[in-house]
Each structure stands twice: as structure tokens, then as C-alpha cells.
Amino acid sequence: MKPFLHIAFLLSVSFAVAQSGLYNSGNFTVHNDAQIGLYADLINDANFDQSNGLIGFYGNRPIIVSGSIPPTLWDTEIMMDSDVFLQTPLMVRNNVNFILGNFLTPTNIPAVKLNFMEDGFFTGESDVSKVTGFAEVNNRSVFSFPVGDEQQLRPLTMNAQGAAPSAICAYFFENPSAPSSILESFDTEEKVNNIGEVSEREFWILQSSAPTQVTISWNTRSNLIGIPNATAESLIVVGWSKASNQWVIIGNAAFSGDITNGFVTSETFVPNDYAAITFGTVPLPTDTFAVNNPTLGDYFLSPNGDGTNDFLVIDGMEESPNNSLRIFNRYGQKVFEKINYTNEFRGVANTGSMVPSPANGLPEGVYFYLVTLDDLGLEYTGFLFLDK
Template identity: 75%
Template structure:
């Protein structure tokens, strides 16, 4: 029996509004591992579910995939220099071969994506050929999304605790505070106080209802080295928590590289709880001060004019110019208070009504202090021994 082969090639029709393309109204089929090469728009208005064969996108002109039905392809490939624009989802059961050009999706519509079904995979992804917009995966627990922007491939690997029915992902080389391609914005200044800086260079959107870890990477274009005091050890994954409308720490389980290039794996979280994720840093000045100064200790003050311990010096206070210092006597009465302290205390009270002849100086004894470092969000307490 003769092999039945249906091939459509360079088949184009016109409609009143000037749209050209290959229309499927129910009669289009690809049989017995045949190849269908599309050099024009594909308008799919009927069921199109291929279980064999390849439907590829080729040529130098932009191609749009649209219609009232989402096509299901077995294999597909792209060699289209002007890209392929998806106006509705395209489902792939087997292989996507990236050669040249990008699959583009509307980034303001997360329901349109190139969808890798349960056994779908891909090959050949590169800076020149990838998904610019949303990619999706069905019924998988581990998957690396071949997403990026027009210039670079910026993949995200999802490692779910169990099979996720649907996960979607996209990458944006844009400032989260003011992205140009989506309607939402994620102000990098709206963050919990345990975050130092949120990257203003790039972000990912990853959505899945199953707890998972993600792995993302940075490169010279990420410019993490321009963040003040940033080191590779200070980099963390942060996410815009939908319920709080602010950036919070997702956390890290592994990282490798240097400040110029590397990768990081998050702690387990539920991706759909977050509208976006990117890189942040822990506030190093605060952490460094806290580590180096678990307490400020106790102090000895002898303001007798001999040049030794004449006034109270708190080492490292320059790291928090916004601060406050309070001193109390053994009865709990506040005898000294100073905002933005710069070593002014010389044993003389500046507040309180229970201290007679304040200009003569406080009596000898033990005093209790509270030091609040507003810039570092730290508070210390201890004792000060006054000897006249």
C-alpha cells in the first residue's frame, strides 16, 4: 500500500483584512512522520493534534501562530530569523529543536506559552534561539526552562517536591520597579529589613502550586558587583510576596561562582506565592557589625581631665550615624539622652529632675545604658562604671 503523506508547503491564502497564512479548518493532518514546513502564519481554527512528524517554522519573515484552537505538535523546530509569535498556546509532545530565532509570547498574558507536555524536551537552546516570554511544563517534577530575552538565554531550573500539573516561567531583563513590558511593578525599595539591596537589572516569573527549589544564575550583565559591599556570600534569592506586596527572602541552599558569574539554588518555597524572583543581598554592614559586636560590653569612665577615659567612646558607631544613647542610674532614672551620639558623654547629666547640681557631674557608681543603632536595626545594653 502506498504511504499516505500530507505535506503543506508555501501554502498561503488571504482574507479581507490582509492576513496571510495557512488556515486549518479541520482538514489539515500530518501522517507517517512527514514534515510540515511553515513559512507563513498558522491560523488554527480546528483540532490539530499530531502524534508523529515535525511541524517546523522557517524563513526570514515573522510568523504568527493564532486561531481558536491550540495546536498540539509532536516535534517542532524553529529556524526563523524574525521569530515566531504565539498568540495562543502551542503544545509539544516530544521535541523542540532550537536552531535560530525565538518563540515569543505576550508577556502580559501568562496563559499563552510554549508548553512542554509530560514527555516533552528540547535541544539546541542558545542566546540565538530560545523562548522569549512564557514557557510551560506539564506533569513534571524537574525541568529547566529555556527562557531569556532577545539577547541572552537565562534559564531557570525548577525542582519540585512532587509532580506539578502546570508550571510556567519567563525571564525579564528589566528593572522590577518599572518594567517596560508588563503592567505589574515590584518596587525594589519595598522590602523586609533583612534584605539589603534588590537587583534592579532582571527578574524571573515562575508559577507553580507545588513546593519547589529553583536554580538561577548571574553573569556580567547582571552587574551584581555594582551593589555596594556585595560579595558572592551575600547574594540571596528574594521574591515579591503577593500577600505582603514586598520583597522577602526566599533563601539559599547552594551557590557557586564569584561576584561576576555564578549560580544559586533556593530553599524550598511555593512559587505561586510570589509574583517575581530575583537576586538580593543581605545587609552586610549590619551583619558584619552584629557578628563582630555580639555585645558592646561594659565601659569605665573617669572624667578627671587626665586624657584617659575622660569621655565615653563607642567603637564602630560611625557605621550607624542615626542612633540614640540613653543612660540610667541604679534607680532607673534617665540621666542622659543623646540622638546621633558622637562621644559627647563626659559624666554630666543632661536630663532628669532628680539629679542635684547637674553641672557638677554625676556621682560615682554603676550606670545602665541602652544604645540603639537605627541604620543597622540593632540595640545594645550594658553597664558603665563612672569614677570621678
């Protein structure tokens, strides 16, 4: 059986424990397979970066992690009826096991965060156990941040072009125009003309220097249905531009869901250029084509050579010769792209890392399409079913 030490009262050369907490002023190391359970505060003022065991947070009262030197743990877990409050960064080299309770950080101090180091990962994240505040990763290209507020897990997934030296993320269930937990505000009325409305319910902060796509989701609490004239097809990712101090369109690369629940993957952008990210809508259309075509609909394609539905015909694209068509699979991967589309799609991919041979074509199933009509300034989304 692995040794497990419940810290309550202990005294040694390297560290001391009293009822108020464990104080490390020497060289504190947890060796391989050792396990320590903390039920009191951790104050770290010395080297604490060579541990290879588990240090967990337990009990029924809040625990504070503080000190002049951020502690670096190998494995940690949280299973408590309250939360762990970080007043200094907490670094994790291997695994964070979320069971019950949150890691809380000061929302106005991004430098204090739960840091998943180069090989760090996590398990068990949920509405009752996550990071409420800022989480960080180092040297990653893909990562899903287990962030949220006290009530819900609201993750943000990043997909960077190359490893991002540092990426920091937090979620806020607050009105961007008047957030209560940070000093900045992002007026939802300050926006470029091609944004209709900006969500007043929630936003994320993501900071990274690497060009990145993000995937964020909405649910019933997001209340996007409460935005006037909002439809699922009108939703777009928007960001508060640091350069112009207004909301601008970041754009969508993939989308799935309805106005109540769904997710969207953004176009590529540099997070450091934006102070906040949330959902917006395109303006209510006023031109004749858009009014007559609020959606282009869903399509059925059976490219079997019988002369019926052998290729994708999208009605109305001839009204905008400058157009584009993008098609994504159910994982959000782009499988087809054509500028100035004229009925070329026959179920065969022309882009992506796994383009099959024309003889095989794409697998049968449901795909998501994105059509832009540049001459009319319109964008449409929908689904197509590919039958083999």
C-alpha cells in the first residue's frame, strides 16, 4: 500500500505545521509514490519543486495556498466541501485530479493561476470541481482549459499554430459591460457596424502570443435566445480589440447546435490582441436576397452517378459570383473548400490532413457547411447528409 500522510500537526527541520497551516521554509520533497493530504493552509517560502508524489487538498473548510515562492507539485487532487484559494501560483508537473471543490484565483490578478506545466494534464473536471479564475499552460498547441464560475464548468479549447510559450484563460459569468470581478469593462454597445448584438451574459479572457483558434460553447444559461432576432445561424465569435477599444468580429470556422445549446470554433486570431471573447450576432439582414433567404437550408447528396443529387447545388449562389464554400466533418475538421463555388462538391475532400482518394470519397454521414456571399455581405450555415 502506498504511504499516505494526513497533515495535521508535525515539526521537522524543513517545514512546520500548525493548526493555521503547513509552513515550508526549507527543502520540502515528496518522494515517488508518497501521498500527503492537506487539511490546512500551505505557506511556501522555500524550494518546493522536486516532488514526485501526490499532495492532495481535503476537508470541509477553505484552504489558502500562499507564500513568496510558488510550490511545484507532481500530482495533486482536490476533494473537499469548500475551495482552495490561490494567493500564489500553483504549478503542476503531472496530473490534477478534480473530484470536489474548486481552485480559486484572484480574477483581477492573472499572474496568480493554476499552471499546467509542459506535461501537465487533468481528469474529472465538472460543474462541482474546476478552476474558477485563471489557468495556464506552457508550450502547448492544443489544450482545453477546465475553467468556469462557481456554478458551471465553461471550458475553452485552444488550437494554436505551434506551441504557445504561455496561454492563460479564465471564464466570467458576468456582463462584459459591467463586470464585478475585474477592473476592466467592455461596453457591448461599442462595436463595429457588422456586429448586430454582443452577449451580455458571459465572456472569456485568453492571453497568448501564438495564432490560435478557440472553441467555446453556449447553453441555456447563456440565454442567447434572449438576444433580439438571434438565430443559431447568426451567431459569431467576437472579441474586444485592444487596439480600437470595441468589439470586432473574430469569425467562425466551424459551428454546431441550435440557439439553446451548441459550440463554435473561431477563425485564427492572436489572443493577445483581444481583452475578452464572447458571442455576437450578425446584423438583421435588410437586402432582398437575405430577407427572402433567411437560411439556405440543409442538403442531401448521393454521388452514385445516377444523375440525382450527384453534386451539391446551393440555390442562390449565382447571385454572388464572389463566394466561398467550406465543409466540415462532425469533428470540426475542414474537408472541402472552394472559392467561387460552382457545384464542384461530389463528396470528395480537397483539403485537410486526411484527404481520401477520389475513388473512396468522404465517409457517409452528416457534415456542416459555411457559405459566404461576398458581393452581398452575407454568410450562411447549414448541414448536408452524404449518402454512399
